[in-house]
Amino acid sequence: MNPDVDFADSASLTERRTRLRAKIPANYHPVIYFGAVNLLAMGAIGGALGMLSQVTPLEWLVAPLAFLVANLVEHRVHRGPMHHLSPPWNILFERHVRQHHVYFDQGHMAVATARDYFWVFFPWWAVGLVVATALLFALPLGFLWSANAGRLFFAVAIAYYLAYEWLHFSHHLPPQSWWGRLPLLVALRRLHVAHHDPSKMSTKNFNITFPIADWLFGTLDRGRN
Numbered sequence: 001m002n003p004d005v006d007f008a009d010s011a012s013l014t015e016r017r018t019r020l021r022a023k024i025p026a027n028y029h030p031v032i033y034f035g036a037v038n039l040l041a042m043g044a045i046g047g048a049l050g051m052l053s054q055v056t057p058l059e060w061l062v063a064p065l066a067f068l069v070a071n072l073v074e075h076r077v078h079r080g081p082m083h084h085l086s087p088p089w090n091i092l093f094e095r096h097v098r099q100h101h102v103y104f105d106q107g108h109m110a111v112a113t114a115r116d117y118f119w120v121f122f123p124w125w126a127v128g129l130v131v132a133t134a135l136l137f138a139l140p141l142g143f144l145w146s147a148n149a150g151r152l153f154f155a156v157a158i159a160y161y162l163a164y165e166w167l168h169f170s171h172h173l174p175p176q177s178w179w180g181r182l183p184l185l186v187a188l189r190r191l192h193v194a195h196h197d198p199s200k201m202s203t204k205n206f207n208i209t210f211p212i213a214d215w216l217f218g219t220l221d222r223g224r225n
Helices: 013-021 030-050 062-079 090-103 114-119 124-144 147-171 183-195 212-216
Strands: none
Touching: 013 090, 013 114, 030 114, 030 124, 030 147, 062 124, 062 147, 062 212, 090 114, 124 147, 147 183
């Protein structure tokens, strides 16, 4: 058995979801949780942008650079520890492969109840990991270049994280919903459905957001089949 690939069991979808639903905390409410995450993230973004002062044209170039770096980090983390056991990050593999991919298989991507989003959104501890990763880049940039550059990088990185959460949310909506029928989201969702194919999940479509790094590294599967 390859633990990086052979993740599921012979249980039916109902049995798998019943087993995992029992692990959702009784006090979990997706609207409260996601609302709090959005408020905190937007507060962090607003705080960083509010401290900008006399930004030069060269400093503004940090914004697209930060977007590209965030896209590459998303791809690297998803392709690496989220799909391969790699201490000390085994918890990422457990949460993603042995829970998220078991809860949502390729033929059953939509949530059945709102509480199912517990297995879609990042857990609270991962939000802290995102902030720490953003600071890992932003603080040296602010020290070596300028405070504006560091603040811009941090703001874009956190905004990218929010985009990730919102797009992943949309990928697991019922496809017949008005949101799920938007052309861009239909195309991105198709890529994510292909990623949930057990034969492709550890090799294809690691960008949940925009498939830039997937295209660059040859891991893009357009999901047309």
